[in-house]
Amino acid sequence: GERQLGILDLLLAGAIAGMPAAYLTTPADVIKTRLQVVAKKGETVYTGLVDATRKIYKEEGFKAFFKGGPARIFRSSPQFGATLMCYEVIHRIVPFPGESHELPQERSAQQSRELSSQAALFHAGNALRLLHDSGYKFGAMPSAK
Numbered sequence: 001g002e003r004q005l006g007i008l009d010l011l012l013a014g015a016i017a018g019m020p021a022a023y024l025t026t027p028a029d030v031i032k033t034r035l036q037v038v039a040k041k042g043e044t045v046y047t048g049l050v051d052a053t054r055k056i057y058k059e060e061g062f063k064a065f066f067k068g069g070p071a072r073i074f075r076s077s078p079q080f081g082a083t084l085m086c087y088e089v090i091h092r093i094v095p096f097p098g099e100s101h102e103l104p105q106e107r108s109a110q111q112s113r114e115l116s117s118q119a120a121l122f123h124a125g126n127a128l129r130l131l132h133d134s135g136y137k138f139g140a141m142p143s144a145k
Helices: 007-024 025-035 049-059 062-066 070-091 111-135
Strands: none
Touching: 007 025, 007 070, 025 049, 025 062, 025 070, 049 062
């Protein structure tokens, strides 16, 4: 049979996989951060995603999109490791609907239903956050009234 990865293996695998993910998403993070910061007098004002991308490239060049990339790796890699480890450990305890995992004997049917219900609420909450965050005018600055 297959060998099940231990907690340390899962942490390490997630952290290593997270390194390129963290670095390659740095441009999106740079643009997001620039859009979130209120410009002070004399600083560039950005009105949306495309505007920010164009102005950053024009004023600072391509390398500006990767500012802070190594710091993101050091910050995010442990997070990726912890996320993968938690996901896998929870998945071993609470199977997805339709999967046939044998549950430990000491867990009652009531406990299993509660854990399954909590997992469903967790996934529903994440789905709602995704829907909320993907609103119309994503990345646009609010207009002054």
